[in-house]
Amino acid sequence: MFAQDAPATSTPAASDWRAVSPENLLVIDTNRGRILVEMAPEAAPLHVERMRVLARRAFFDGIVFHRVIDLFMAQTGDPLGNGEGQSPYPDLTAEFTFRRGPETPFTPVAEPAGSMLGFMNSLPIQTQPTALMPTTADGKVHGWGTYCPGVAGMARGDAPDSANSQFFLMRQPYPALDKRYTIWGRVVSGLDVVRAIKTGDPANNGMVPSEPDIMTRVRVAVDLPVEERPVVQVLDTGSATFRTLAEAARQARGADFSICDIDLPVQVSGPPAPAA
Numbered sequence: 001m002f003a004q005d006a007p008a009t010s011t012p013a014a015s016d017w018r019a020v021s022p023e024n025l026l027v028i029d030t031n032r033g034r035i036l037v038e039m040a041p042e043a044a045p046l047h048v049e050r051m052r053v054l055a056r057r058a059f060f061d062g063i064v065f066h067r068v069i070d071l072f073m074a075q076t077g078d079p080l081g082n083g084e085g086q087s088p089y090p091d092l093t094a095e096f097t098f099r100r101g102p103e104t105p106f107t108p109v110a111e112p113a114g115s116m117l118g119f120m121n122s123l124p125i126q127t128q129p130t131a132l133m134p135t136t137a138d139g140k141v142h143g144w145g146t147y148c149p150g151v152a153g154m155a156r157g158d159a160p161d162s163a164n165s166q167f168f169l170m171r172q173p174y175p176a177l178d179k180r181y182t183i184w185g186r187v188v189s190g191l192d193v194v195r196a197i198k199t200g201d202p203a204n205n206g207m208v209p210s211e212p213d214i215m216t217r218v219r220v221a222v223d224l225p226v227e228e229r230p231v232v233q234v235l236d237t238g239s240a241t242f243r244t245l246a247e248a249a250r251q252a253r254g255a256d257f258s259i260c261d262i263d264l265p266v267q268v269s270g271p272p273a274p275a276a
Helices: 045-056 130-135 191-196 240-256
Strands: 017-019 025-030 033-039 067-069 073-076 098-100 107-110 116-120 123-127 141-145 151-154 167-170 183-189 215-220 231-235 266-269
Touching: 033 045, 033 191, 033 231, 045 183, 045 215, 107 240, 123 183, 130 141, 183 191, 183 231, 183 266, 231 240
Parallel strands: none
Antiparallel strands: 017 231, 025 033, 025 215, 033 183, 067 073, 073 167, 098 141, 107 116, 116 123, 123 141, 151 167, 151 183, 231 266
8 A cells, every 4th residue: 555556666675664653643534435644743743733632532523524626635624514613722823844953854855956855754845955954053954844645734714823623635736835834744545535535616616515525533543442553654765665766756757856756655554444
């Protein structure tokens, strides 16, 4: 099983896999199937903690995908189902960028002028060059996630600090959102489910007019009983197998290469998702 439902170019060895922490794995069960999101507290600690809090309070259970646009994204997290609702908690301070230090997990795959592209665990990011770290006051540089397929972002109003409980999952790449909406994770399994969610009316900003798809249950994996908990392994971006995969993608795309062209192989084991 793969993050973007595409085959790998080689078979990883057992040592090439990285286990996703159950504390950072959001299990989204829907009437269409299961979506697994690896959350990225290194990029957006406030937003990841909000997702954990809401999942632990069963806030998302029964909430619909109220706004879904093909070739773009699927939005949910609104208890009213009309784009106007939110949780009872305060709005969040935007986390459009983060500070990357030497301790931050990061594997570069390309170095366009003045920046670096790579992966922070399963999250595709762009960042200032590592070489700048010794010149900054905190020894870190700016980084930000990029909106590739499967990336999870927070919806908000006009004000930057207005994200609350509504979020969206990308169906296709959309880099125009970079540094404008907080990224808090990425789908590592179930992108096919995201793309199968019922789309809305293009004439009404993608609002789903009737019978929208629904999140039946959302939990942090660590909170599930062991016998119900999925176990997820992602190809370690520090492995030689990943370097081979990334180079193959760069060679295939040439001048048109994007970090979104790299699909990370994923293995999911454990019990099946409950019936919708």
